[in-house]
Amino acid sequence: MEKIKSSSQLEHYRESIVHKRDVGKKVIRLCNTGCRGRGSSKVAEALENQVREANLDDKVTIKKTGCHGFCQIGSVMVIEPGNILYQKVKPKDVPEILSETIVKGEVLDRLLYRDPKSGEKIRREADIPFYQHQSKTVSHNTGKIDPTDIEDYLAPGGYGALDKALTTMKPMGIIETVEASGLRGRGGGGFPAGRKWRSCREAPGIIKYVIANGDEGDPGAFMDRSLMEGDPHSIIEGMIIGAYAIGAHEGFVYVRDEYPIAVEHLSKAIKQAESLGLLGEDILGTGFDFTIRIITGAGAFVCGESTALMNSLEGRVGEPRAKYVHTVESGLWDRPSTLNNVETWANVPLIINRGAQWYADTGTDTSKGTKIFSLVGKVRNTGLVEVPMGINLSEIIFDIGGGIKRDKKFKAVQTGGPSGGCIPMNKIDMPVDYDSLKQLGAIMGSGGMIVMDENNCMVDTAKYFINFLMYESCGKCVPCREGLKQMHEILSNICEGHGQEGDLELLQKLASFMVDASLCALGGTAPNPVLSTISYFRDEYEAHIFDKKCRAGVCRNLFDYYIDEKLCNGCTLCRVKCPEEAISGEKKKPHVIDEEKCIRCGICFSLCKKEAVLVK
Amino acid sequence: MGFEKVDEILENYAYKHDALIGILQDVQRLENYLPQETLQYIGRELEVPLSRVYYIATFYKSFSLEPRGRHIVKVCLGTACHLNGAVQNLEQVERVLSIREGETTEDRMFSLETVNCVGTCALAPVTMVGEDYYGAVTPGRVEKILSAYSTGSGSAEDGKD
Numbered sequence: 001m002e003k004i005k006s007s008s009q010l011e012h013y014r015e016s017i018v019h020k021r022d023v024g025k026k027v028i029r030l031c032n033t034g035c036r037g038r039g040s041s042k043v044a045e046a047l048e049n050q051v052r053e054a055n056l057d058d059k060v061t062i063k064k065t066g067c068h069g070f071c072q073i074g075s076v077m078v079i080e081p082g083n084i085l086y087q088k089v090k091p092k093d094v095p096e097i098l099s100e101t102i103v104k105g106e107v108l109d110r111l112l113y114r115d116p117k118s119g120e121k122i123r124r125e126a127d128i129p130f131y132q133h134q135s136k137t138v139s140h141n142t143g144k145i146d147p148t149d150i151e152d153y154l155a156p157g158g159y160g161a162l163d164k165a166l167t168t169m170k171p172m173g174i175i176e177t178v179e180a181s182g183l184r185g186r187g188g189g190g191f192p193a194g195r196k197w198r199s200c201r202e203a204p205g206i207i208k209y210v211i212a213n214g215d216e217g218d219p220g221a222f223m224d225r226s227l228m229e230g231d232p233h234s235i236i237e238g239m240i241i242g243a244y245a246i247g248a249h250e251g252f253v254y255v256r257d258e259y260p261i262a263v264e265h266l267s268k269a270i271k272q273a274e275s276l277g278l279l280g281e282d283i284l285g286t287g288f289d290f291t292i293r294i295i296t297g298a299g300a301f302v303c304g305e306s307t308a309l310m311n312s313l314e315g316r317v318g319e320p321r322a323k324y325v326h327t328v329e330s331g332l333w334d335r336p337s338t339l340n341n342v343e344t345w346a347n348v349p350l351i352i353n354r355g356a357q358w359y360a361d362t363g364t365d366t367s368k369g370t371k372i373f374s375l376v377g378k379v380r381n382t383g384l385v386e387v388p389m390g391i392n393l394s395e396i397i398f399d400i401g402g403g404i405k406r407d408k409k410f411k412a413v414q415t416g417g418p419s420g421g422c423i424p425m426n427k428i429d430m431p432v433d434y435d436s437l438k439q440l441g442a443i444m445g446s447g448g449m450i451v452m453d454e455n456n457c458m459v460d461t462a463k464y465f466i467n468f469l470m471y472e473s474c475g476k477c478v479p480c481r482e483g484l485k486q487m488h489e490i491l492s493n494i495c496e497g498h499g500q501e502g503d504l505e506l507l508q509k510l511a512s513f514m515v516d517a518s519l520c521a522l523g524g525t526a527p528n529p530v531l532s533t534i535s536y537f538r539d540e541y542e543a544h545i546f547d548k549k550c551r552a553g554v555c556r557n558l559f560d561y562y563i564d565e566k567l568c569n570g571c572t573l574c575r576v577k578c579p580e581e582a583i584s585g586e587k588k589k590p591h592v593i594d595e596e597k598c599i600r601c602g603i604c605f606s607l608c609k610k611e612a613v614l615v616k
Numbered sequence: 617m618g619f620e621k622v623d624e625i626l627e628n629y630a631y632k633h634d635a636l637i638g639i640l641q642d643v644q645r646l647e648n649y650l651p652q653e654t655l656q657y658i659g660r661e662l663e664v665p666l667s668r669v670y671y672i673a674t675f676y677k678s679f680s681l682e683p684r685g686r687h688i689v690k691v692c693l694g695t696a697c698h699l700n701g702a703v704q705n706l707e708q709v710e711r712v713l714s715i716r717e718g719e720t721t722e723d724r725m726f727s728l729e730t731v732n733c734v735g736t737c738a739l740a741p742v743t744m745v746g747e748d749y750y751g752a753v754t755p756g757r758v759e760k761i762l763s764a765y766s767t768g769s770g771s772a773e774d775g776k777d
């Protein structure tokens with residue numbers, strides 16, 4: 001491949017891509033990243049084989065894309081023209097999709113999404129309520145393009161921002177634009193990106209680095225995964241622009257160990273960009289050099305923290321450093337370094353292309369632009385959603401998310417990852433932005449939004465996060481290492497029925513100590529889940545401590561399973577499968593659980609087709 | 617065994633100290649765990665103290681110092697999975713395989729691990745066997761999923777979400 005050496009060559013190349021595309025051909029866009037968990041690779045294989053066998057190559061293009069967002073209904077496929085969305089596609093559906101929709105242009109009713117509210121089948125992707133309330137901006141390419149083909153990114157204008165930045169803007173001008181846009185970091189802290197870049201540019205030193213944080217350690221969050229897998233070039237383009245602005249020639253993407261597809265797609269994207277001269281030496285003939293290397297993590301949550309990440313990049317153990325020296329002055333190998341989250345980087349080309357004002361027009365006074373959230377847990381429509389900053393939590397959960405699964409009662413939404421907070425029903429009309437969430441005792445974090453219902457215990461939830469953080473604490477500083485251990489012990493006691501009066505006050509006291517004295521934000525924000533649940537769900541803690549009851553049916557020592565004799569049809573399944581032989585009963589007669597023998601393993605509860613096993 | 621393959625890995629990374637994590641990852645991919653002799657060899661070749669090699673090998677969760685089974689069962693304990701009953705699934709896997717988290721069955725067929733999130737939260741609770749994902753797992757389904765692997769018939773196709 002010949003390298004592109006100027007703006008006009010880039011334009012020519014872009015035109016040639018668009019020109020050679022056959023507009024008469026249908027396109028099938030199949031998610032081949034997130035939906036792999038639902039077997040979409042098999043669907044892709046079937047499609048490719050059968051298209052070849054039936055000689056349909058001139059009729060249809062199969063695009064294996066990134067995540068479409070609506071993971072609940074995967075494997076998701078969209079057919080153009082017509083924007084027809086097929087849900088839950090299986091390999092066995094492929095012959096009919098090809099013979100009916102591709103060849104004859106007929107829509108297969110049975111594969112369409114049915115709106116649970118109206119009961120109507122919806123044909124177009126864009127008309128589905130889940131998508132209607134969103135503003136896909138940063139994620140506009142994911143689900144649309146083939147992330148392994150740079151031509152797909154280039155065709156609609158990709159790398160145009162890079163060209164504009166390198167050929168028409170001065171580094172300081174780029175920094176001023178990013179500052180004026182109001183872009184804040186998407187990885188957790190929400191620090192203004194432009195200000196970080198300026199400090200790094202102004203820091204003394206010849207060698208500087210830019211780094212993309214793709215560690216995505218927050219459990220329940222997968223928006224960074226979707227960007228790295230579904231639109232890797234947007235991150236790369238953002239990083240090159242940032243590097244040029246800051247004066248860096250080397251960059252790194254730090255990717256979580258559990259994301260092999262992200263590594264694969266990023267690697268391909270880097271190679272392709274290099275071969276076209278968009279990355280590497282003398283980018284676009286401007287004389288600017290920049291290279292990117294991918295480094296994978298090895299399974300440590302704390303490595304998402306900026307200084308721990310840099311230690312890990314240096315081949316060390318991922319322990320944080322003290323922050324009296326800023327990483328923008330002395331970061332990786334003690335050189336000025338700019339670390340931003342991958343979603344932050346992916347915003348940059350948009351800002352350069354469309355201007356700071358356009359960007360700042362969306363959002364609230366202090367939180368600009370859009371944000372991708374991963375909406376998971378007990379919500380009906382799980383998936384990735386991109387919304388303007390400032391939207392209400394209830395709009396996300398009820399309008400986009402479709403409310404709670406199986407019509408259970410909403411209890412809380414947890415935002416911000418393990419060190420975020422739980423927000424109760426009476427606060428869900430609050431806008432989602434950095435500052436409002438903080439006021440509520442939660443944080444934006446990286447964008448995880450985990451919905452809980454009446455069957456989730458808030459004490460157990462707090463214990464879950466503290467347990468997580470206790471294992472992930474690197475152990476370097478005492479407040480975090482020991483504080484988490486003590487908190488975990490107190491919470492475990494409460495969950496096991498050994499809670500005592502004064503436990504909550506003790507937890508609060510420990511919390512304030514950890515906030516003040518921890519080395520990094522892991523310990524500093526770790527008490528959030530405990531503090532927020534105590535403040536909003538105190539009654540639940542008290543039921544555990546004083547009444548020894550877990551009404552949600554989660555804490556083993558504090559509830560019993562029983563079988564409702566009216567619902568039980570005596571199928572014997574639970575009796576046969578009970579590992580403790582704690583269930584007795586005759587065929588076709590109601591069964592009974594022996595509470596003494598029951599270990600509350602949940603097998604009978606999960607197996608019963610009549611939902612006759614209940615909690616008391 | 618000789619260390620030719622390990623030499624190759626070290627050469628790929630130009631014997632750089634800062635590549636130690638990547639080197640160990642490649643070795644683990646090769647050997648399925650980090651054998652003691654190999655760690656000693658790497659320490660010698662790179663001229664880094666063995667204590668540092670072990671510091672790294674024991675800090676990061678994805679490294680194993682013990683040989684692992686043919687099928688790695690990963691029970692996801694991410695938040696969405698936790699809320700949907702992942703712990704009960706973990707316990708059921710432990711019961712069915714008669715091993716605890718972090719252990720390997722005597723016949724080296726299965727190793728049991730937990731992960732913090734595999735990023736497929738819509739399928740929660742998720743358990744992975746090797747590269748295969750199983751979604752909406754319940755304690756009642758665990759035995760069926762695992763038996764497909766122990767009988768050698770590959771993945772439990774019908775059980776897959």
Ligand SMILES: Cc1cc2nc3c(=O)[nH]c(=O)nc-3n(C[C@H](O)[C@H](O)[C@H](O)COP(=O)(O)O)c2cc1C
Binds near residue numbers: 213301446522
């Ligand atoms: C314990 C801990 C874990 C973190 N994990 C991540 C992560 O997985 N991804 C991320 O982008 N930022 C993470 N952060 C935030 C980073 O330290 C840093 O603020 C961020 O990457 C900067 O980029 P941004 O300004 O674009 O958000 C973490 C912070 C802490 C304290």
